Amino acid sequence: MTQRTFTVAGAGPVGSLLSISLARHGYRVGLYEGRPDSRKTNIYQGKSINIALSDRGWTSLEKIGICAEAKNRAIPMYHRAVHDIDGEVTALPYGREGDAIWSVSRSGINEQLLDIADDEANITTYFEHRLVDVDFETAKASFRLGDEDELAVQPDYLFGADGAHSKVRRLAHDLPGCSHSQTVMPQCYIELNVPADSDGSHKLEKNALHIWPRKDFMLIALPNTDGTFTCTLFLNASGDPSFESLTERSAVQAFFEANFADALDCLERPIDVFMEKTAAPLFLVQVSPWSFNDKVGLIGDAAHAIVPFYGQGMNCGFEDCAELDALIAEHDHDWRRIFPAYERARKPNADAIAELSKRNFVEMSDLSGDREFRVRKKIEAKFSERFPELWTPLYSMVTFSPDVPYSEALRIGDAQDAVMERIMALPGITEDWDEQYVMDRLFGLASETFGDRK
Amino acid sequence: MTQRTFTVAGAGPVGSLLSISLARHGYRVGLYEGRPDSRKTNIYQGKSINIALSDRGWTSLEKIGICAEAKNRAIPMYHRAVHDIDGEVTALPYGREGDAIWSVSRSGINEQLLDIADDEANITTYFEHRLVDVDFETAKASFRLGDEDELAVQPDYLFGADGAHSKVRRLAHDLPGCSHSQTVMPQCYIELNVPADSDGSHKLEKNALHIWPRKDFMLIALPNTDGTFTCTLFLNASGDPSFESLTERSAVQAFFEANFADALDCLERPIDVFMEKTAAPLFLVQVSPWSFNDKVGLIGDAAHAIVPFYGQGMNCGFEDCAELDALIAEHDHDWRRIFPAYERARKPNADAIAELSKRNFVEMSDLSGDREFRVRKKIEAKFSERFPELWTPLYSMVTFSPDVPYSEALRIGDAQDAVMERIMALPGITEDWDEQYVMDRLFGLASETFGDRK
Numbered sequence: 001m002t003q004r005t006f007t008v009a010g011a012g013p014v015g016s017l018l019s020i021s022l023a024r025h026g027y028r029v030g031l032y033e034g035r036p037d038s039r040k041t042n043i044y045q046g047k048s049i050n051i052a053l054s055d056r057g058w059t060s061l062e063k064i065g066i067c068a069e070a071k072n073r074a075i076p077m078y079h080r081a082v083h084d085i086d087g088e089v090t091a092l093p094y095g096r097e098g099d100a101i102w103s104v105s106r107s108g109i110n111e112q113l114l115d116i117a118d119d120e121a122n123i124t125t126y127f128e129h130r131l132v133d134v135d136f137e138t139a140k141a142s143f144r145l146g147d148e149d150e151l152a153v154q155p156d157y158l159f160g161a162d163g164a165h166s167k168v169r170r171l172a173h174d175l176p177g178c179s180h181s182q183t184v185m186p187q188c189y190i191e192l193n194v195p196a197d198s199d200g201s202h203k204l205e206k207n208a209l210h211i212w213p214r215k216d217f218m219l220i221a222l223p224n225t226d227g228t229f230t231c232t233l234f235l236n237a238s239g240d241p242s243f244e245s246l247t248e249r250s251a252v253q254a255f256f257e258a259n260f261a262d263a264l265d266c267l268e269r270p271i272d273v274f275m276e277k278t279a280a281p282l283f284l285v286q287v288s289p290w291s292f293n294d295k296v297g298l299i300g301d302a303a304h305a306i307v308p309f310y311g312q313g314m315n316c317g318f319e320d321c322a323e324l325d326a327l328i329a330e331h332d333h334d335w336r337r338i339f340p341a342y343e344r345a346r347k348p349n350a351d352a353i354a355e356l357s358k359r360n361f362v363e364m365s366d367l368s369g370d371r372e373f374r375v376r377k378k379i380e381a382k383f384s385e386r387f388p389e390l391w392t393p394l395y396s397m398v399t400f401s402p403d404v405p406y407s408e409a410l411r412i413g414d415a416q417d418a419v420m421e422r423i424m425a426l427p428g429i430t431e432d433w434d435e436q437y438v439m440d441r442l443f444g445l446a447s448e449t450f451g452d453r454k
Numbered sequence: 455m456t457q458r459t460f461t462v463a464g465a466g467p468v469g470s471l472l473s474i475s476l477a478r479h480g481y482r483v484g485l486y487e488g489r490p491d492s493r494k495t496n497i498y499q500g501k502s503i504n505i506a507l508s509d510r511g512w513t514s515l516e517k518i519g520i521c522a523e524a525k526n527r528a529i530p531m532y533h534r535a536v537h538d539i540d541g542e543v544t545a546l547p548y549g550r551e552g553d554a555i556w557s558v559s560r561s562g563i564n565e566q567l568l569d570i571a572d573d574e575a576n577i578t579t580y581f582e583h584r585l586v587d588v589d590f591e592t593a594k595a596s597f598r599l600g601d602e603d604e605l606a607v608q609p610d611y612l613f614g615a616d617g618a619h620s621k622v623r624r625l626a627h628d629l630p631g632c633s634h635s636q637t638v639m640p641q642c643y644i645e646l647n648v649p650a651d652s653d654g655s656h657k658l659e660k661n662a663l664h665i666w667p668r669k670d671f672m673l674i675a676l677p678n679t680d681g682t683f684t685c686t687l688f689l690n691a692s693g694d695p696s697f698e699s700l701t702e703r704s705a706v707q708a709f710f711e712a713n714f715a716d717a718l719d720c721l722e723r724p725i726d727v728f729m730e731k732t733a734a735p736l737f738l739v740q741v742s743p744w745s746f747n748d749k750v751g752l753i754g755d756a757a758h759a760i761v762p763f764y765g766q767g768m769n770c771g772f773e774d775c776a777e778l779d780a781l782i783a784e785h786d787h788d789w790r791r792i793f794p795a796y797e798r799a800r801k802p803n804a805d806a807i808a809e810l811s812k813r814n815f816v817e818m819s820d821l822s823g824d825r826e827f828r829v830r831k832k833i834e835a836k837f838s839e840r841f842p843e844l845w846t847p848l849y850s851m852v853t854f855s856p857d858v859p860y861s862e863a864l865r866i867g868d869a870q871d872a873v874m875e876r877i878m879a880l881p882g883i884t885e886d887w888d889e890q891y892v893m894d895r896l897f898g899l900a901s902e903t904f905g906d907r908k
Contacts, residue, residue, distance in 0.1 A: 173636070177638050177691060179635075179637045179638045180636055181633075183635075184632065184633045184742075281630050
């Protein structure tokens with residue numbers, strides 16, 4: 001049998017990882033990227049964009065056989081450092097002792113995976129090849145080089161790993177039977193920067209994700225290895241305050257002073273950046289099916305772009321790759337079975353993390369919360385510590401429990417909500433929350449609801 | 455003040471009605487249609503496509519001041535004529551005595567509205583002008599005439615009334631902040647025909663909507679004034695049986711004989727038509743917002759294409775026009791207020807009828823239903839007759855109660871479901887359904903739930 005060929009469109013982290021997995025399964029892979037090679041040209045212009053990677057991401061990399069070199073360059077964040085309006089900072093742990101989410105340089109992990117791909121004899125990577133067309137019957141694809149030249153390739157199969165704005169997906173929209181949606185969030189974002197101190201150290205606590213939660217908007221900061229922090233300001237597109245309403249320099253200055261006074265001391269020219277930059281939209285993408293004619297598939301953000309509020313986007317994309325990796329072996333390279341099995345396994349989970357990521361803006365931007373919300377969290381934390389087999393908080397299921405699929409985490413989380421609503425309806429609960437009878441009642445309800453999960 | 459101008463893209467029933475409404479409010483309207491004028495060229499090739507119009511549609515036409523001439527050419531259908539697998543026909547009334555939905559020729563009502571538009575001095579209609587571009591900042595639009603010529607127009611405002619495949623909407627998808635979805639149904643459809651009898655009369659009962667409900671698929675027939683019926687076969691795109699699985703002529707013949715034996719006697723060459731035609735997909739479209747920069751709006755199917763299972767598509771589009779007609783007066787031509795008010799008023803209703811139309815396939819294709827379903831319907835009918843102020847069946851709210859918005863009908867329908875679930879959980883209900891205690895219990899629950907609606 002001749003060696004079968006794959007075209008992978010998009011050499012981001014997911015496309016690179018997918019290519020490595022396919023190559024190691026014996027496929028000849030052409031990995032195509034529209035942009036230049038960031039290892040050779042400084043396309044990021046010195047900007048560090050970072051993302052959160054957690055247990056699902058690391059586990060998926062391991063499953064595909066990527067050693068955890070990337071983890072050595074990642075910064076563990078053990079808690080949220082919550083900056084209140086007066087500059088008071090409170091540490092809220094992410095999970096139990098030692099649990100961390102990791103701040104990873106997007107370009108860094110991408111380049112590490114591209115280096116590994118370069119070492120695979122079965123992979124050839126082409127940069128500055130922009131996908132322009134796909135034949136969904138045959139997987140034939142056309143790429144444009146520069147403004148003029150067009151190159152046609154005819155692989156056996158093609159994967160679109162070309163991100164939230166996926167060209168492969170947008171071409172698929174016109175196929176009969178293709179359902180798709182794009183949901184724009186009310187918030188937009190801009191990125192800001194906290195430079196390193198003169199000695200190269202971090203100006204803010206290094207091993208934390210910093211949040212300035214202000215309910216309708218928030219600022220966050222993730223540490224980079226070079227001593228800087230990459231910050232993101234999430235703010236409504238319209239309304240008051242919003243990117244639309246804040247047009248005067250003086251108003252922007254006043255907005256930062258009123259809401260982020262302590263951050264103003266360390267941010268690099270935030271008012272200038274706010275005035276200069278165009279806020280980027282946040283959107284979710286869903287599409288069905290994820291594959292066409294058993295020839296062309298979608299993976300990562302191309303199949304399921306989500307919003308960043310749960311820090312799970314890349315984790316979810318890497319899980320796609322790990323699932324596919326396992327299915328290739330399980331179905332012995334029969335793509336008529338692999339494509340549908342891949343979608344059956346992953347689509348419900350992608351839908352679930354999409355829903356969870358949307359909901360989490362409220363949780364994240366209102367961390368101080370009202371009294372009742374804080375009481376509820378305290379009861380849950382206490383109960384979970386005593387009866388871990390009955391109760392893992394939703395955040396921990398999503399972030400630290402890679403064996404629990406996202407869809408399962410969502411389902412259990414909703415059942416936990418229903419239980420906690422009954423607890424919070426107990427008279428006097430905000431005073432009595434630490435009393436034994438509350439734990440007893442919760443034990444009763446939780447056993448009834450989750451007792452068979454053991 | 456100079457006369458303000460509107461471009462309306464799409465001269466279907468909704469675009470034509472909208473143009474009449476705008477013209478009567480004093481706007482100068484250019485009504486543009488990509489296809490030829492059906493009154494001059496036989497673009498329908500003798501085919502009668504009919505649609506269901508009911509109280510919402512008629513009421514909306516009246517509100518805009520269109521006399522009910524169309525109703526004289528429509529055929530009232532007082533009940534569903536349900537054809538079971540043995541050819542037995544049962545009449546299931548749509549509502550109370552005299553309640554009817556109306557079979558209307560799509561081209562007929564369109565041409566009547568175009569004739570009325572022609573009589574309006576403020577409207578100029580252009581056929582064979584295909585929209586190619588819209589500037590959403592200025593409402594400037596470009597149309598193509600034939601293959602070469604392009605015409606640019608610069609109105610004050612533009613409405614996309616260009617149907618489910620709306621070009622205006624698809625251009626809007628790329629605007630920042632535009633959310634949109636397209637949901638494809640598992641079913642596709644083809645149209646079939648029952649010719650008139652030799653004396654010009656109807657071969658089937660005229661004043662009925664005929665249904666051959668077969669659970670996963672169904673055939674329906676609506677009467678035309680010329681003695682024919684237009685039939686639609688709804689069948690899954692894939693699976694068994696499906697348009698995909700039925701590829702052999704003999705299999706198609708066997709499928710019709712097994713499922714539609716009595717229809718086979720009167721259908722015109724159904725097997726030929728099945729073999730020749732490509733099944734058309736059914737899909738729903740949602741988009742947000744419905745207007746852009748207070749310059750360009752969407753209306754009718756362009757804003758909210760739904761599936762045909764509730765017979766409400768054109769009713770909903772006509773309601774859009776009537777709402778807008780009222781808002782122009784209410785907000786005295788201030789489109790910065792009219793556009794948002796129109797969307798606030800209509801979007802929740804469009805979303806509700808979209809949901810209801812999806813759900814109704816199950817109801818319609820399984821009319822015989824299981825015993826429990828039939829018992830439930832009987833209890834509801836009996837209760838509704840005795841206590842009409844407490845209970846109007848969902849179908850009647852949607853179809854015969856134009857004063858109840860779709861969103862309200864959906865909400866009440868869901869609450870009725872919850873009540874009926876409790877009734878159907880009573881032990882022995884399938885035997886006891888006609889007993890007084892069932893009415894008493896339902897009265898108690900309904901009063902509790904809906905008692906404040908009076």
